[in-house]
Amino acid sequence: MNKAGIVDAVNAKLGTTKVQAEQLVDTMLDCIVSSLKKGEEVSIAGLGIFSVKQRAARQARNPRTGESIQVAAMKVPKFRAAKALKEAVK
Secondary structure, three states, X not given: OOHHHHHHXXXXXXXXXXXXXXXXXXXXXXXXXXXHHOOOOEEEOOOXXXXXXXXXXXXXXXXXXXXXXXXXXXXXXXXEEXXXXXXXXX
């Protein structure tokens, strides 16, 4: 399922227009992204926790040339699935 599939499911469940359903999905995703940009955790009961993890700088190797390169420290998104989600997938 992709974003369009989620919009269709929201539209079917709420009985709104497709435009309203897409705005709802976009707003939810924007809220999650903006919270992560601020460094906050986003916890959705039954789904999981979105957070930001700091990845340290490290040495890497270019597989084509074998040359060593320095990879800078960066922030990366992280997701931990809730127990309910893990059980539902089993």
